[in-house]
Amino acid sequence: MKPEMRQKLAREPFAEKIRKVAQLIRLTKTFPRRLRLTDARPHGK
Amino acid sequence: MAINPPSDNLPLAAVLRAANELVAADLIEDWALGGALAAIYYVEPFTTYDADIFFIPKDEGLTDGIPAIYAHLQSQGWQIEREHLLVGGFPVQFLAAVGLTEEAVREAERIDYEGVPAKVFRAEHIVAIAASVGRAKDKARIEQLQQQADLDKTYLENVLHRHNLKLPTL
Numbered sequence: 001m002k003p004e005m006r007q008k009l010a011r012e013p014f015a016e017k018i019r020k021v022a023q024l025i026r027l028t029k030t031f032p033r034r035l036r037l038t039d040a041r042p043h044g045k
Numbered sequence: 046m047a048i049n050p051p052s053d054n055l056p057l058a059a060v061l062r063a064a065n066e067l068v069a070a071d072l073i074e075d076w077a078l079g080g081a082l083a084a085i086y087y088v089e090p091f092t093t094y095d096a097d098i099f100f101i102p103k104d105e106g107l108t109d110g111i112p113a114i115y116a117h118l119q120s121q122g123w124q125i126e127r128e129h130l131l132v133g134g135f136p137v138q139f140l141a142a143v144g145l146t147e148e149a150v151r152e153a154e155r156i157d158y159e160g161v162p163a164k165v166f167r168a169e170h171i172v173a174i175a176a177s178v179g180r181a182k183d184k185a186r187i188e189q190l191q192q193q194a195d196l197d198k199t200y201l202e203n204v205l206h207r208h209n210l211k212l213p214t215l
Contacts, residue, residue: 003192009089010193015159018082020090022055028092 056133057082057096061163063118063132064098072113076100077153077164079146079174080138084186086156087168087194095129095136099146099166109141145174145208168194169201176210188215 009017064076077083080097104110118130129136142150149170156163166174172190175183190196205211 006089007193010087012090014086014156017085017090018055018057021082021085021093022053024090024092025055025094026053 055096056135058159058161059132060096060098060135060137061158061161063121063123064100065162066121067100067114067117070117072103072110072117074101074103075150075164077142077150077166079140079149079166079171081186083166084168084171084190086165087171088189089193095138098137098139099142099150100139101142101147101150111139111141114139145170145177145204148204149174167200168196169204172196172201172212173204173208173210176205176212177208179213184213184215187212191215 009020012020061078064073067073068075076098078086078096079099080095081091081093082096085091085093100114102109104113115125115130118132119125123137124131126136129138131137140146149166150164152170153164153166156165168190172187175186175190
């Protein structure tokens with residue numbers, strides 16, 4: 001993300017940022033890292 | 046205080062209201078929001094899984110009055126899970142403030158969050174606390190605050206000097 005966009009997000013009202021944190025938590029719980037699934041697969045076949 | 050079930054938003058207003066009630070109940074002297082949620086007050090939002098409430102104890106005994114705080118919050122419907130108290134399924138840590146964190150509570154910025162009066166650590170204190178801890182994620186937090194928060198450099202230098210701290214090399 002561009003620094004200007006990050007700066008814009010940082011300037012949002014605190015309540016709006018807290019709503020976004022809640023969204024991020026939901027996304028993280030809904031879509032756990034695919035890397036872990038990939039790592040769990042056996043290699044070499 | 047009524048406890049709401051888990052919702053789409055973080056129950057931060059309920060957390061802050063509860064902290065105010067602890068002051069009213071004479072269980073703590075003062076408090077402020079610290080940790081990641083305090084940093085988010087100044088920077089872009091990021092994922093965090095708990096709230097850190099730093100408090101100045103009324104009871105200066107060995108336990109800092111934590112058993113009475115837990116008992117009070119449990120009587121209001123909060124649940125205990127390991128070192129966290131849960132409100133609406135959201136974990137909250139109550140941490141006794143001392144030294145740098147006590148100063149951070151006393152000099153915290155007063156805010157209004159959804160109609161609830163609250164205090165949040167100043168960005169300069171968040172930087173100083175991160176410098177004192179020094180983990181990789183603390184260095185990242187310092188860098189983020191330097192880029193996105195309007196730090197008062199003179200104030201920060203004073204805090205760092207008084208607590209014998211230096212900013213890490215980023």
